[in-house]
Amino acid sequence: xxxxxxxxxxxxxxxxxxxxxxxxxxxxxxxxxxxxxxxxxxxxxxxxxxxxxxxxxxxxxxxxxxxxxxxxxxxxxxxxxxxxxxxxxxxxxxxxxxxxxxxxxxxxxxxxxxxxxxxxxxxxxxxxxxxxxxxxxxxxxxxxxxxxxxxxxxxxxxxxxxxxxxxxxxxxxxxxxxxxxxxxxxxxxxxxxxxxxxxxxxxxxxxxxxxxxxxxxxxxxxxxxxxxxxxxxxxxxxxxxxxxxxxxxxxxxxxxxxxxxxxxxxxxxxxxxxxxxxxxxxxxxxxxxxxxxxxxxxxxxxxxxxxxxxxxxxxxxxxxxxxxxxxxxxxxxxxxxxxxxxxxxxxxxxxxxxxxxxxxxxxxxxxxxxxxxxxxxxxxxxxxxxxxxxxxxxxxxxxxxxxxxxxxxxxxxxxxxxxxxxxxxxxxxxxxxxxxxxxxxxxxxxxxxxxxxxxxxxxxxxxxxxxxxxxxxxxxxxxxxxxxxxxxxxxxxxxxxxxxxxxxxxxxxxxxxxxxxxxxxxxxxxxxxxxxxxxxxxxxxxxxxxxxxxxxxxxxxxxxxxxxxxxxxxxxxxxxxxxxxxxxxxxxxxxxxxxxxxxxxxxxxxxxxxxxxxxxxxxxxxxxxxxxxxxxxxxxxxxxxxxxxxxxxxxxxxxxxxxxxxxxxxxxxxxxxxxxxxxxxxxxxxxxxxxxxxxxxxxxxxxxxxxxxx
Numbered sequence: 001x002x003x004x005x006x007x008x009x010x011x012x013x014x015x016x017x018x019x020x021x022x023x024x025x026x027x028x029x030x031x032x033x034x035x036x037x038x039x040x041x042x043x044x045x046x047x048x049x050x051x052x053x054x055x056x057x058x059x060x061x062x063x064x065x066x067x068x069x070x071x072x073x074x075x076x077x078x079x080x081x082x083x084x085x086x087x088x089x090x091x092x093x094x095x096x097x098x099x100x101x102x103x104x105x106x107x108x109x110x111x112x113x114x115x116x117x118x119x120x121x122x123x124x125x126x127x128x129x130x131x132x133x134x135x136x137x138x139x140x141x142x143x144x145x146x147x148x149x150x151x152x153x154x155x156x157x158x159x160x161x162x163x164x165x166x167x168x169x170x171x172x173x174x175x176x177x178x179x180x181x182x183x184x185x186x187x188x189x190x191x192x193x194x195x196x197x198x199x200x201x202x203x204x205x206x207x208x209x210x211x212x213x214x215x216x217x218x219x220x221x222x223x224x225x226x227x228x229x230x231x232x233x234x235x236x237x238x239x240x241x242x243x244x245x246x247x248x249x250x251x252x253x254x255x256x257x258x259x260x261x262x263x264x265x266x267x268x269x270x271x272x273x274x275x276x277x278x279x280x281x282x283x284x285x286x287x288x289x290x291x292x293x294x295x296x297x298x299x300x301x302x303x304x305x306x307x308x309x310x311x312x313x314x315x316x317x318x319x320x321x322x323x324x325x326x327x328x329x330x331x332x333x334x335x336x337x338x339x340x341x342x343x344x345x346x347x348x349x350x351x352x353x354x355x356x357x358x359x360x361x362x363x364x365x366x367x368x369x370x371x372x373x374x375x376x377x378x379x380x381x382x383x384x385x386x387x388x389x390x391x392x393x394x395x396x397x398x399x400x401x402x403x404x405x406x407x408x409x410x411x412x413x414x415x416x417x418x419x420x421x422x423x424x425x426x427x428x429x430x431x432x433x434x435x436x437x438x439x440x441x442x443x444x445x446x447x448x449x450x451x452x453x454x455x456x457x458x459x460x461x462x463x464x465x466x467x468x469x470x471x472x473x474x475x476x477x478x479x480x481x482x483x484x485x486x487x488x489x490x491x492x493x494x495x496x497x498x499x500x501x502x503x504x505x506x507x508x509x510x511x512x513x514x515x516x517x518x519x520x521x522x523x524x525x526x527x528x529x530x531x532x533x534x535x536x537x538x539x540x541x542x543x544x545x546x547x548x549x550x551x552x553x554x555x556x557x558x559x560x561x562x563x564x565x566x567x568x569x570x571x572x573x574x575x576x577x578x579x580x581x582x583x584x585x586x587x588x589x590x591x592x593x594x595x596x597x598x599x600x601x602x603x604x605x606x607x608x609x610x611x612x613x614x615x616x617x618x619x620x621x622x623x624x625x626x627x628x629x630x631x632x633x634x635x636x637x638x639x640x641x642x643x644x645x646x647x648x649x650x651x652x653x654x655x656x657x658x659x660x661x662x663x664x665x666x667x668x669x670x671x672x673x674x675x676x677x678x679x680x681x682x683x684x685x686x687x688x689x690x691x692x693x694x695x696x697x698x699x700x701x702x703x704x705x706x707x708x709x710x
Contacts, residue, residue: 017045017062017099018045018047018062018216020095020098020099021047021060021062021071021092021095021096021099022047022048022092022095022213023091023095024088024091024095025088025091025092025095025213026087026088026212026213027087027088027207027208027209027210027211027212027213028048028059028060028078028086028087028088028089028092028209028210028211028213029078029083029086029087029089029209029210029211030075030086030205030209030210030211031075031077031078031080031082031083031086032075032077032169033075033169033171033202034050034059034074034075034077034078034169034202034203034210034211035074035075035168035169035170035171035172035198035199035200035201035202035203036050036052036057036058036059036074036170036198036199036201036202036203036250037057037058037059037060037061037072037074037170037196037197037198037199038058038196038197038198038199038222038247038250038251038253038254039058039061039063039195039196039220039221039222039251040195040196040221040222040223040226040251040254040255040261040262041063041194041195041196041223042195042223042261043063043064043194043195044061044062044063044064044194044195044196044221045061045062045063045216045221046058046060046061046216046220046221047060047061047062047071047216048060048092048211048213048216049206049211049214049216049217049220050074050203050204050205050206050211051203051204051205051206052201052202052203052204052246053204053378054239054242055242055243055246055247056216056217056220056243057199057201057203057220057246057247057250058074058216058220059073059074059203059211060072060073060074060078060092060211061196062096062099062196063194063195063196064194065155065158065159065164065191065193065194066158066159066160067159067160067161068100068157068158068159068160068161068162068163068164069099069100069102069158069163069164070100070158070163070164070165070166070191070194070196071096071099071100071164071165071166072166072167072168072187072191072196072198073165073166073167073168074167074168074169074170074198074203075167075168075169076112076113076142076144076167076168076169076172077113077167077169078093078167079093079110079112079113079115079140079141079142079165079167080113080114080142081113081114081115081116081117083116084116084118084119085116086209086210087207087209087210088213089210090116090118093116093118093119093165094118094119096165097119097138097163097165099163100138100163100164100165101137101138101163102163103137106120106137106138107135107136107137107138108120108121108122108136108137108138108139108140109121109122109123109124109129109132109133109135109136109138109139109140110122110123110124110139110140110141111123111124111126111129111139111140111141111142111143112140112141112142112143112167113142115140119140121140130149130150130153133153133154133157133162136157136162137162137163138162138163138164138165139154139157139158139162139163139164139165140165141154141164141165141166141167141187142166142167142168143186144168144173144185144186144187145186146186146187146190150186151186151189151190154190155190155193166187166190166191168185168187168198170182170185170198170199170200170201171200171201171202173185173198174200181303182197182198182199182200182253182254183197183253183254185198188254192254192256193256195222195223197254199250199253199254201250217243219240219243219244219247220243220247221247222247222248222250222251222252222262223251223261223262224247225243225244225245225246225247225248225251226244226248226251226252226262226265226266226292228240228241228244229241229244229245229248229288229289229292230265230269230289241288242288242380244288245288245289245291245292248292249292249295249296252266252295252296252299253299266293266296269289269293270293270296270297270300273290273293274293274297274313275313276290277290277293277294277297277313277314278313278314278317279294279314279317279382279383279384279385280317280318280383280384281383281384281512281513284381284382284383285381285382286380286381286382291382294382294385294386295377295386297312298385298386298387301404305400306354306355306400306401306402307354307400307402309352309354309402309403309404310352310404311350311351311352311353311404311405311406312351312352312385312404312405314384314385314405315351315352315404315405315406316351317384318383318384318385318388318405318512319370319372319384319388319405319406319407319454319455320406320454320455320468321351321454322348322350322351322406322430322452322453322454323452326350326430326431326452326453327430328353328427328428328429328430329347329427329429329430329431330425330426330427330428331345331346331347331425331426331427331429332423332424332425333345333411333423333424333425333426334421334422334423334424335365335411335413335421335422335423335424336421337413337417337418337419337420337421337422338417338419339413339503339504340413340414340415340417340503340504341412341413341504341505341507341523342368342371342410342411342412342507343410343411343412343413344408344410344434344457344459344464345408345409345410345411345426345429345434346431346432346433346434346457347408347409347426347429347430347431347432347453348406348407348408348409348429348430348431348432348452348453348454348455349369349401349402349403349406349407349408349409349428349429350406350429350430351403351404351405351406352402352403352404352406353402353406353428353429354400354401354402354428355367355369355400355401355402355409355426355427355428355429356398356399356400356426356427356428357394357398357399357401357411357424357425357426357427358397358398358424358425358427359394359397359398359399359422359424359425360397360422360423361396361397363394363422363424364394364414364417365393365394365411365412365413365414365417365422365424366391366392366393366394366411366412366414367391367392367393367394367399367401367409367410367411367412368389368390368391368392368409368410368411368412369389369390369391369392369401369402369403369406369407369408369409369410370388370389370390370403370405370406370407370408371389371407371408371410371455371466371509371524372384372388372389372407372509372511373389373509373524374511374513374514374515374526375387375515376513376514376515378515379513379515382513383512383513384511384512384513385405388403388405388407389403389407390403390407391412407455408432408453408455408457408466409426409429411424430451430452430453431451431452431453432451432452432453432454432455432456432457432469433448433449433450433451433453433456433457433469433472434448434451434456434457434459435448435449435456435457435458435459435472435478435482436459436460437459437460437461437478437479437482437483437486438460438461440478442476442477442479445476445477445478446476449469449472449473449475450473451469453469454468454469455467455468455469456468456469456471456472458472458478458481458482458536459482459505460482460485460486460489460505461501461502461505462485462486462489462490462500462502462505462506463482463485463486463488463489463505463506463507463508464505464506464507464508465485465507465508465535465536466507466508466509466510466524467510467532467535467536468510468529468532471532471533471536472536475536478536480538481536481537481538481541484538484541484542484582485541487582488541488549488552488578488582489502489506489552491577491578491581491582492549492552492553492556492574492577492578493556494638495556495573495574495577495578495634495637495638495641496556496558496574496641497638497639497641497642497645498556498645506523506524506525506552506555507523507524507525508524508525508526508527508535508548509524509525509526509527510526510527510528510529510531510532510535511526511527511528511529512528512529513528514526514527514528518547519531519547519548519550519551520551520554521551521552521554521555521571522555523555525548525551525552525555527547527548527551531545531547531548534548535548541583542583543583543585544579544583544585544589544590546575546579546590546591549574549575549578549579550571550572550574550575551571552574552578553570553571553572553573553574553575553578554571556571556574557570557571557573557574558641558644558645560644560647560652560653560659560662561640561641561644561659561662561663562659563656563659563660563663564615564656565611565614565615565616565621566615566621568618569618569621569622569625570625572618572622573622573625573629573637575590575591576590576622576626576629577634577637581634587626591619593619594619594622597623597626598707600617600619600620600623601620601623601705601707602707604617604620605681605706605707608683609681609682609683610683611683611684611685614682614683614684624682624684627678627702627705628667628671628675630702631671631700631702632670632671632673636667636670636671639670640663640666640667640670643666643670644666657685657687660679660684660685660686661686661687661689661690662690664676664679664684664686664690664691664694665690665693665694668694668697669694669697671700672697672698673697673698673699673700674694674695674696674697674698674699674700675694675700676690676691676694676695677699677700677701678700678701678702678705679691681701681705681706
């Protein structure tokens with residue numbers, strides 16, 4: 001016994017692998033835009049973490065694969081020659097070689113980037129590199145594509161005791177991978193048995209040079225995070241639960257099918273609680289474990305063949321149920337490839353039912369099921385399932401697809417499609433209310449509005465509205481409403497100085513929950529459900545709807561004449577113009593924050609006209625533009641916007657200083673007045689050179705502005 005104790009005392013103390021890797025490393029660089037890793041192996045650990053918002057994500061990870069050791073990096077640039085000179089990246093690479101190689105004198109081979117001289121590695125030949133593995137102690141690998149035989153050879157090399165440094169930019173690989181999942185990536189297949197993989201996410205910096213080396217939160221490890229989520233006996237704060245949910249979800253997306261640590265317990269939880277994972281507006285899903293389980297459900301069914309897709313329990317709540325007796329139809333449609341984006345079909349795919357599209361080969365089109373494209377993963381509480389739309393490329397002459405949630409059926413046309421008008425046949429969907437201005441007459445509409453699809457669309461060549469069918473069941477004639485909408489779109493085009501005929505219609509889609517704000521711009525413009533009755537109601541639209549035209553303004557504002565602080569200002573020029581010229585709503589009647597502008601202006605000037613305050617108050621800043629409109633009319637804006645539209649690239653402003661200067665000078669020339677003193681009075685910075693360039697123009701200032709201070 002005493003001899004045994006003496007022997008144990010003489011043995012070296014076991015080393016902390018993270019400490020070995022990070023010895024003398026304080027911060028590593030950030031080549032390009034690093035992705036993120038996921039770590040779930042029992043013997044794997046996170047060495048360096050970045051951040052994703054307020055959450056931590058792995059950037060460098062390490063672990064074992066039987067007898068061998070591996071270190072993974074979240075950007076292939078980490079193994080490039082130049083990266084070794086950024087912060088302490090070179091030292092980390094030296095430590096990684098020593099830790100994986102476990103020898104003083106190492107034989108190191110590199111496949112991929114040219115290695116740094118300090119690594120003392122030799123480049124492997126592209127053709128016969130597998131045969132050279134037997135002569136190596138450590139392989140440095142930044143090649144994303146390996147054959148099955150190469151994966152097996154590297155796996156055998158590491159399992160036998162070899163070392164591996166591997167790097168990949170996961171999000172970059174995915175961009176060129178088409179519809180392949182991250183699990184199909186060569187390096188993910190190679191290191192999945194070690195419990196390390198590359199995700200499709202990004203990592204934000206934590207230090208000046210890149211990523212500061214600090215203690216890593218334990219719940220960055222996917223398996224530990226999962227155990228923390230399901231262990232309800234230990235109370236965790238909200239931040240810990242969010243971190244655990246994020247890390248566990250990343251791990252689940254890469255988890256091998258034969259995993260025995262996480263998958264069996266997860267499947268048992270899903271079997272126990274799966275049917276109850278139904279978020280609603282009245283009972284949002286906010287418990288981290290339930291959110292995680294729902295996310296796992298979605299991931300599990302994402303790649304199922306159409307024939308195996310079943311209706312999700314949440315589909316009846318949103319986007320809605322389809323009557324059981326609604327007949328499936330077959331409809332032939334023609335797609336104008338000159339119009340990019342979503343093409344409405346007037347059809348609705350019931351949850352869990354197969355829809356078939358017969359199309360000519362080589363059309364490069366996509367079948368979309370669902371108008372609700374906003375993803376809600378970042379919200380702390382979900383009022384609906386966070387990802388319910390589905391897009392399926394049309395492959396071959398017949399494509400089958402199904403959605404567990406159902407939705408309106410569209411054909412998507414890419415922006416670079418060659419001209420043409422292919423005919424397609426869609427089968428298996430039910431009819432939904434669909435009105436087209438100029439094609440659907442009022443008598444026909446009274447039959448169409450009763451169609452069984454739970455979502456309806458009202459369309460013109462300029463705008464398409466997507467609302468619950470309940471909003472249009474009693475609408476006798478959408479004609480006057482859509483004529484009004486066309487006038488709104490034409491007025492927006494007039495102010496923006498663009499043609500009335502658009503390449504594609506604008507879209508509005510109402511939703512129970514959206515990704516950001518009360519509404520947001522884009523394609524489609526997204527609103528909450530309470531806006532549906534306004535956009536589909538002639539009386540309400542005639543009175544003017546600030547929010548709806550505000551977002552339309554965002555879709556028309558241009559960066560050349562929108563400088564910092566005016567992102568929520570120049571779009572409201574469209575709000576003012578559309579309400580005034582189409583709806584007859586002027587000035588302060590359009591929005592409460594436009595009332596009593598004089599008091600707002602006086603208070604700002606009384607504080608010293610600080611530009612920072614101007615930028616922080618969009619409705620104050622808007623008054624600057626209102627004064628120009630009142631003095632020079634809307635035509636002045638149209639002329640200036642047209643001038644910007646036709647600018648050659650070399651004359652466009654390159655930064656905010658140039659944007660402010662050009663706006664002042666171009667508007668002054670259009671108005672025929674020197675606006676330099678006006679901008680100075682408002683506290684909007686412009687250069688002396690720009691102000692000097694318009695001194696030949698007569699001066700101008702709004703009457704009574706700036707007001708005299710008491």
